[in-house]
Amino acid sequence: MKYRYTSFFPPESNVRWIKRPMVQVEVSGPTGKRTFDALIDSGADVSLFNTQVAELLGFDLSRAKSRNFMGISGGIEAFTLEEVEIQVEGMESSIAIPVSFVQTASVGLLLGQEGFFDAFRIKFEKDHDTFEIAPARR
Numbered sequence: 001m002k003y004r005y006t007s008f009f010p011p012e013s014n015v016r017w018i019k020r021p022m023v024q025v026e027v028s029g030p031t032g033k034r035t036f037d038a039l040i041d042s043g044a045d046v047s048l049f050n051t052q053v054a055e056l057l058g059f060d061l062s063r064a065k066s067r068n069f070m071g072i073s074g075g076i077e078a079f080t081l082e083e084v085e086i087q088v089e090g091m092e093s094s095i096a097i098p099v100s101f102v103q104t105a106s107v108g109l110l111l112g113q114e115g116f117f118d119a120f121r122i123k124f125e126k127d128h129d130t131f132e133i134a135p136a137r138r
């Protein structure tokens with residue numbers, strides 16, 4: 001399925017509009033399901049969700065494994081769960097991916113390589129203002 005890049009003007013910048021590959025995903029948790037906008041990040045090794053998502057959906061992070069991640073903005077502590085079920089807008093079925101939860105304003109939902117890119121073939125066409133997601137053939 002093809003999607004359009006999402007345009008927005010970052011509040012911390014006085015430059016031009018930024019376009020990002022964003023897609024809606026439904027995330028399932030112990031207390032139900034919620035839909036969020038998620039950034040597809042080919043440079044991220046793992047998927048990162050904000051800890052507020054864990055709170056909204058009833059994930060118990062007290063049993064999660066703590067680990068540190070290094071990124072462009074330095075290090076951050078994350079709480080990793082084995083798998084979280086998500087369904088991408090326009091896809092027929094849901095998938096389970098490993099997710100680490102972080103407490104930072106700079107991350108909402110970020111879909112990374114492990115699990116997400118394993119399940120889907122993703123084609124970025126920024127010059128056409130579109131990207132495509134299709135189930136990976138195995």
